[in-house]
Amino acid sequence: MNRWILLCDLDAFFASVEILDRPELRGRPVIVGGLGPRGVVATCSYEARAMGVRSAMPMVKARELCPQGVFLPPRPQRYRELSRKVFDIFHRFAQNVEPCSIDEAYLEVVGDGPSIAGAIQEAVGEATGLSLSIGGGPNKLLAKVASQLAKPGGIICIPEGKGAEVLAPLPVDILPGVGPKREALLKGQGFSTVGDLQQAGLERIQALLGERAGRDLFEKAWGKGPDHLASPGLPRSISAEETFPADIPYRDVPSELQKLSQKLSARLQTYGLVAYTLTLKIRFPPFQTSADRSPPRGACGMKRPSSPWPEISLPSISREDGIPGGCASWACASAGWSGKGREGSSSPSSDRSEELPEDSWRGTGGRERRPPSRRAPSRPGGLSIP
Ligand code: DCP
Ligand code: MG
Numbered sequence: 495m496n497r498w499i500l501l502c503d504l505d506a507f508f509a510s511v512e513i514l515d516r517p518e519l520r521g522r523p524v525i526v527g528g529l530g531p532r533g534v535v536a537t538c539s540y541e542a543r544a545m546g547v548r549s550a551m552p553m554v555k556a557r558e559l560c561p562q563g564v565f566l567p568p569r570p571q572r573y574r575e576l577s578r579k580v581f582d583i584f585h586r587f588a589q590n591v592e593p594c595s596i597d598e599a600y601l602e603v604v605g606d607g608p609s610i611a612g613a614i615q616e617a618v619g620e621a622t623g624l625s626l627s628i629g630g631g632p633n634k635l636l637a638k639v640a641s642q643l644a645k646p647g648g649i650i651c652i653p654e655g656k657g658a659e660v661l662a663p664l665p666v667d668i669l670p671g672v673g674p675k676r677e678a679l680l681k682g683q684g685f686s687t688v689g690d691l692q693q694a695g696l697e698r699i700q701a702l703l704g705e706r707a708g709r710d711l712f713e714k715a716w717g718k719g720p721d722h723l724a725s726p727g728l729p730r731s732i733s734a735e736e737t738f739p740a741d742i743p744y745r746d747v748p749s750e751l752q753k754l755s756q757k758l759s760a761r762l763q764t765y766g767l768v769a770y771t772l773t774l775k776i777r778f779p780p781f782q783t784s785a786d787r788s789p790p791r792g793a794c795g796m797k798r799p800s801s802p803w804p805e806i807s808l809p810s811i812s813r814e815d816g817i818p819g820g821c822a823s824w825a826c827a828s829a830g831w832s833g834k835g836r837e838g839s840s841s842p843s844s845d846r847s848e849e850l851p852e853d854s855w856r857g858t859g860g861r862e863r864r865p866p867s868r869r870a871p872s873r874p875g876g877l878s879i880p
Contacts, residue, residue, distance in 0.1 A: 526538065629641025
């Protein structure tokens, strides 16, 4: 096999950087994340994982599980700096690189996969001092599974034709897309290992999960997956969000939306996009998330889970000048209740013939923004929170 897909993923990235910069922390349970009352764990060292701490866990729970932990706030700039160094190395070795996150990418390499993986790991270690796990295979699925098996700090490459055999004894949740819910469903039906799924046959899995999801899982169980990397292009969505340290009153929602929309506009401009549809998400207490998406150039209405709650309407946005458009998604959390806001999502749309209406609200970094009004919008272009 001369062409390999490698999944390279740094180990406990944020925590490893903290330990790199403060070597006296090595060997201790280091937990990085929001330290406020609503903070969540971004990541933690493997010592903290042994105590049950996990990413996305409320920090309060992490403190309970690991009172002796070293709790640190994230330092995004430092992580970005190291991430850039690591990605430069990826590009030196690979024909193609498909980034997945700040610390993870698929690489397409030509030659002897395991020795190229070894050279990448060594180069990353030398340049940054960080530990990298690498999984290799003939496709992305097997590379991903192999990388999980290789953690932390290892290299595992699954040669062509060996995928099904390697997967068979592994638990079903090793397959991407099998989360806790699906795992419970599968286990309830007697499917504990990937081999159980292989033996069950396509029809049984489809009867359980539906035609499409069943086929998808069955193919994964046999080690099939995409063997080409996604080509770099426009982002499929652009978003921004804000988690408030404390609930904010409803009257503050318009100004929060405005701040988010400014960020969104700047991002859209970076890509030369004009938003096409918007999605607004708001999180209310007790942690209920509402979301609504506007039709193209339409208004977006949202109701509080328990009425009475006023409708929130988003402005319509459409494309201009034949620039590929997208959709904008906003999430903003608001008040008297807890909030999490996200804004802006842009995805290339097949409909390129839309023209901007004269009065449409444009994602222009605030220049042409209409101020929030307290009137319900009767036409496109108004942002209104009655
Ligand atoms: N991250 C985050 N919030 C999450 C998950 C991850 O902020 N819910 C951040 C912190 C992680 C980084 O992204 O360090 C990379 O995510 P990974 O999923 O790759 O996790 P780690 O690198 O921390 O651990 P692993 O060794 O499992 O890859
Ligand atoms: Mg990682």
